[in-house]
Amino acid sequence: MFHTNPVYKKELKISVRTIKTAMIILAYNMILAVIGLFVFYASFDYKSTIAGVVNYHNMMNLYEILSVIEFALILFIVPAITSGAISGERERQTLDILLTTKLTPLQIIRGKLASSISLILLIVVSSLPILSIVFSIGGIRIIDLIQLMMCIVVTAIFVGSIGLFFSVLFRRTTVSTVFTYGTVIFLVLGTIGILTGVYLIINVRIDTNVVEDAAHRIAPNLGNMILMLLVNPAITLLSLFSNQFKNKEFLSDFLNNYGQCNRVVTEHWFGISVTIQLLISIILIIMSARLLDPLKRGNTKRGNSRRSKTKRKKNNQY
Amino acid sequence: MLRIQNLYKRYGDYIALNGLNLYLKKGELLGFVGPNGAGKTTTMRIAAGLLKADSGEIYVDGIDVNKDQKKLKEKIGYMPDFFGVYDNLKVIEYMEFYASMYGIIGNKAKQISMELMDQVNLSDKANDYVDELSRGMKQRLCLARSLVHNPDLLILDEPASGLDPRARVEMKTILKNLSDNGRTIIVSSHILPELAQMCTTIGIIEKGRMVVNGTVDEIMTKLNATNPIIIKVVNNQEEAITLLKTNPLVENISIKENSISIGFLGDEIEEAKLIRTLVENNVYLSSFSREEGDLESLFMQITAHAEQEV
Numbered sequence: 001m002f003h004t005n006p007v008y009k010k011e012l013k014i015s016v017r018t019i020k021t022a023m024i025i026l027a028y029n030m031i032l033a034v035i036g037l038f039v040f041y042a043s044f045d046y047k048s049t050i051a052g053v054v055n056y057h058n059m060m061n062l063y064e065i066l067s068v069i070e071f072a073l074i075l076f077i078v079p080a081i082t083s084g085a086i087s088g089e090r091e092r093q094t095l096d097i098l099l100t101t102k103l104t105p106l107q108i109i110r111g112k113l114a115s116s117i118s119l120i121l122l123i124v125v126s127s128l129p130i131l132s133i134v135f136s137i138g139g140i141r142i143i144d145l146i147q148l149m150m151c152i153v154v155t156a157i158f159v160g161s162i163g164l165f166f167s168v169l170f171r172r173t174t175v176s177t178v179f180t181y182g183t184v185i186f187l188v189l190g191t192i193g194i195l196t197g198v199y200l201i202i203n204v205r206i207d208t209n210v211v212e213d214a215a216h217r218i219a220p221n222l223g224n225m226i227l228m229l230l231v232n233p234a235i236t237l238l239s240l241f242s243n244q245f246k247n248k249e250f251l252s253d254f255l256n257n258y259g260q261c262n263r264v265v266t267e268h269w270f271g272i273s274v275t276i277q278l279l280i281s282i283i284l285i286i287m288s289a290r291l292l293d294p295l296k297r298g299n300t301k302r303g304n305s306r307r308s309k310t311k312r313k314k315n316n317q318y
Numbered sequence: 319m320l321r322i323q324n325l326y327k328r329y330g331d332y333i334a335l336n337g338l339n340l341y342l343k344k345g346e347l348l349g350f351v352g353p354n355g356a357g358k359t360t361t362m363r364i365a366a367g368l369l370k371a372d373s374g375e376i377y378v379d380g381i382d383v384n385k386d387q388k389k390l391k392e393k394i395g396y397m398p399d400f401f402g403v404y405d406n407l408k409v410i411e412y413m414e415f416y417a418s419m420y421g422i423i424g425n426k427a428k429q430i431s432m433e434l435m436d437q438v439n440l441s442d443k444a445n446d447y448v449d450e451l452s453r454g455m456k457q458r459l460c461l462a463r464s465l466v467h468n469p470d471l472l473i474l475d476e477p478a479s480g481l482d483p484r485a486r487v488e489m490k491t492i493l494k495n496l497s498d499n500g501r502t503i504i505v506s507s508h509i510l511p512e513l514a515q516m517c518t519t520i521g522i523i524e525k526g527r528m529v530v531n532g533t534v535d536e537i538m539t540k541l542n543a544t545n546p547i548i549i550k551v552v553n554n555q556e557e558a559i560t561l562l563k564t565n566p567l568v569e570n571i572s573i574k575e576n577s578i579s580i581g582f583l584g585d586e587i588e589e590a591k592l593i594r595t596l597v598e599n600n601v602y603l604s605s606f607s608r609e610e611g612d613l614e615s616l617f618m619q620i621t622a623h624a625e626q627e628v
Contacts, residue, residue: 006418017406092402100396101419294368
């Protein structure tokens with residue numbers, strides 16, 4: 001797929017020729033470098049000068065901070081790349097020609113997604129020299145970094161497929177971009193917001209019901225509702241940190257705030273969440289391909305009416 | 319090569335195609351003409367597999383358009399009425415990109431691309447960026463692109479729209495050459511005379527129906543049959559008018575100086591009989607000829623109703 005898909009090749013060729021790609025890579029690495037060096041300086045040089053003490057455990061913090069920043073940047077960049085992938089073709093009036101070629105809608109979608117992932121890989125790999133600061137003291141293994149890269153790639157596929165889906169669904173790139181960012185914000189913050197909201201409501205109810213015997217007050221337990229966080233890429237990263245640093249219980253500490261959910265899931269959170277996110281990506285890719293197919297889309301009433309409106313606007317030509 | 323039977327398509331309440339029938343033989347160059355909103359683009363989009371008809375049959379070289387998309391895509395080359403190009407892609411790369419969609423890669427793709435660019439007079443622009451080309455050049459490039467997989471049927475939706483007169487002539491010449499080389503082409507336009515010069519057959523569509531279909535000569539004959547006959551008489555004009563009034567095939571007699579204009583429903587034999595009757599009754603004629611019609615007036619006549627409504 002990656003070697004022969006013409007859309008993939010074309011997208012890569014075009015993207016490496018634009019100044020936009022170079023600027024994204026530059027900005028990405030600059031942000032990482034500035035923050036990374038600042039944290040490095042604050043943790044070592046500053047502390048050793050002022051306090052005369054250096055805590056090498058801070059190197060773990062540096063890794064976590066850099067990973068979170070890298071992850072956040074990916075969440076920010078991927079929607080920008082993918083949300084205009086198909087709607088941009090439509091706006092440029094190149095989509096019809098693409099659809100009349102021998103390439104299937106699924107191949108077009110795959111080519112678009114693959115090129116976006118390749119660009120993300122390029123960005124991530126370009127940041128490796130900065131990330132390798134964490135190796136200067138020790139404590140972080142190569143395998144940890146590879147796991148982080150994989151987590152980022154899975155997130156890129158997940159968010160990328162969301163962007164592509166909206167890009168097929170909406171004719172305008174601006175609408176598609178708004179919906180993609182909205183969905184990403186919902187997945188990262190909205191899911192936590194919903195759990196927190198439900199938690200607070202239950203907490204208030206418990207407080208009003210159990211006034212007489214405050215000593216036996218039971219904390220709210222959202223149970224398996226917590227599992228909705230499996231689609232939250234930020235929690236997936238948190239679970240990766242938990243796996244990498246056995247002495248830090250990031251995930252369980254966080255989840256315990258909302259109660260107790262299935263123990264098996266909690267123990268294998270990273271693997272399960274990555275699998276679910278990849279499955280959702282596959283479903284979104286298939287749905288995108290189906291929506292892109294003019295004849296399948298034409299079967300729906302919505303497809304017809306949408307075509308109708310734009311056609312009438314365009315030169316009154318039928 | 320192309321067979322369309324009873325094609326219907328609605329957009330909400332608007333009927334775009336209302337039982338359209340169209341037949342195109344191999345090697346023909348069909349001029350598909352109609353006013354804006356007649357259904358040309360809809361028909362072409364359905365034939366190209368970009369739109370599904372509500373009902374009806376459409377076959378390209380025996381392939382059901384709705385059932386075998388994969389084979390259809392190998393058979394057709396499509397050029398839409400509005401299209402864009404990719405920035406940061408050179409002309410040769412643009413051609414190779416579309417060639418690769420059909421599994422044509424490497425040197426073969428380059429060779430085919432260069433040959434096609436030569437056909438559309440763009441070989442000297444191979445290393446220019448596509449977005450730097452003029453409108454006419456982009457149209458020609460898009461035409462070359464649609465030929466990259468050597469399709470049996472070429473569907474061109476208003477390929478000369480928005481071009482200056484010189485570019486229109488260039489496009490016409492290219493299409494004529496393609497047709498002369500045996501390529502089957504359907505080309506749409508809302509300007510009939512423009513197509514009449516190069517097309518082997520003409521189909522005029524109005525309100526989603528095919529109203530006239532045939533070779534240019536057939537259409538011209540039909541058109542002339544309804545045109546008035548101008549008779550110039552040397553003497554006995556009153557006698558001539560009396561005789562004409564008695565002929566059941568004559569209608570709408572009007573007189574201008576020594577010329578009599580008549581609507582005549584008969585064929586050439588009936589015309590000859592009318593001349594003999596006039597001469598035998600001592601009406602000397604200096605001229606007897608049917609007024610020459612042109613395709614533009616035919617088009618205006620057919621589409622007048624549609625134009626009023628659009």
